[in-house]
Amino acid sequence: MKRIVLAALLTSPVGAEPLPPGFVHLSRVAPQIAQDIRYARDFNFIGAPVPGYDAAECILTTNTAQALIRVEARLAEQGFGLVVYDCYRPKRAVAHFARWATQSEPPDHRPPGVEPAGDTPPEAPTPAQVFYPDLTRNQLIPGGYIARRSGHSVGHTVDVSLRLKGTAVPLPDFPDAGRCDAPQHNRADEGLDMGTAYDCFSSLSADKATVSREAQSNRKVLTRAMEAEGFRGYAKEWWHFRNTTDPSTKAHDFPVSAP
Known part of the structure; x- marks a missing residue:
C-alpha cells in the first residue's frame, strides 16, 4: 500500500485552541476516525470525568497522528475502521488514577442485597462491577492495569478498537452495562467483539487470553494494522498501543481541549 503523506493536513487551522508545538487534534486531521474519549465523561472505571479532560478530544503528536491515519x-x-478511547493524557490525570487506586473509600463493590420490589427499577451497576468485577482498586496498580507514569502523557500512545467501516459509534452508559468480560450481548460494547469491553481490568483483556474465535480474529486484524505502522501493543490490554517510530520522550500536563 502506498505511504500516505499528510504533513500538510496536520497543521492546526487558524482559530484552533493552541497546542504545544508538535501536537494536533485528531478530529481536525482525521474526522473519519471515530472517537469515544471515555475519561471526559462518566462512563469509565472511576465513574466521573477525569481531571485534565476539558473536552472529549483525541490529541496526539503529529508523528503519531500520521501513523494512526495510515492505520485507518x-x-x-478490509472494511474496518478505528475508534479511539484515549490518546494524549495529562500528567495530572495519571496522578489522579494513582491516588484513586490507593484509596479505600467508598466501597468499590455494592454488597449483595434484596432485589427491588414491585416496579422499582434496579440500581445501575457501579464502575467496579462493570470495569473490574473480580478485583479491588488497590489491586489495579500491582496488576499492571494502572501506571504511575504513562506513555499517554507523551502523546505517542493510544487506546483503540475496531469497528466496521462507516458505522456510527454508540456511547454506552452504566444503566445498560454488564461486567466488561461477559459475553458481548451481556455487556455495554461498541460494534465488533474484541473479547472484552475497553478498559476491562480482567485476565481476558490480555492479548493471549482465550476468547472467542471472532474476538481472536478481530484482535489480529487490529494488531496487524497497528504493527504495520510502527505501533507496539501491551500484553495485558488488547487496546493499548505505543508508536515506536515517535522519538518523543517528554511527558506533558496541558489539558485536553477542544479544537
Missing part, C-alpha cells in the same frame, strides 16, 4: 487507511481496505 489499511483497515478501510
Whole structure:
C-alpha cells in the first residue's frame, strides 16, 4: 500500500485552541476516525470525568497522528475502521488514577442485597462491577492495569478498537452495562467483539487470553494494522498501543481541549 503523506493536513487551522508545538487534534486531521474519549465523561472505571479532560478530544503528536491515519487507511481496505478511547493524557490525570487506586473509600463493590420490589427499577451497576468485577482498586496498580507514569502523557500512545467501516459509534452508559468480560450481548460494547469491553481490568483483556474465535480474529486484524505502522501493543490490554517510530520522550500536563 502506498505511504500516505499528510504533513500538510496536520497543521492546526487558524482559530484552533493552541497546542504545544508538535501536537494536533485528531478530529481536525482525521474526522473519519471515530472517537469515544471515555475519561471526559462518566462512563469509565472511576465513574466521573477525569481531571485534565476539558473536552472529549483525541490529541496526539503529529508523528503519531500520521501513523494512526495510515492505520485507518489499511483497515478501510478490509472494511474496518478505528475508534479511539484515549490518546494524549495529562500528567495530572495519571496522578489522579494513582491516588484513586490507593484509596479505600467508598466501597468499590455494592454488597449483595434484596432485589427491588414491585416496579422499582434496579440500581445501575457501579464502575467496579462493570470495569473490574473480580478485583479491588488497590489491586489495579500491582496488576499492571494502572501506571504511575504513562506513555499517554507523551502523546505517542493510544487506546483503540475496531469497528466496521462507516458505522456510527454508540456511547454506552452504566444503566445498560454488564461486567466488561461477559459475553458481548451481556455487556455495554461498541460494534465488533474484541473479547472484552475497553478498559476491562480482567485476565481476558490480555492479548493471549482465550476468547472467542471472532474476538481472536478481530484482535489480529487490529494488531496487524497497528504493527504495520510502527505501533507496539501491551500484553495485558488488547487496546493499548505505543508508536515506536515517535522519538518523543517528554511527558506533558496541558489539558485536553477542544479544537
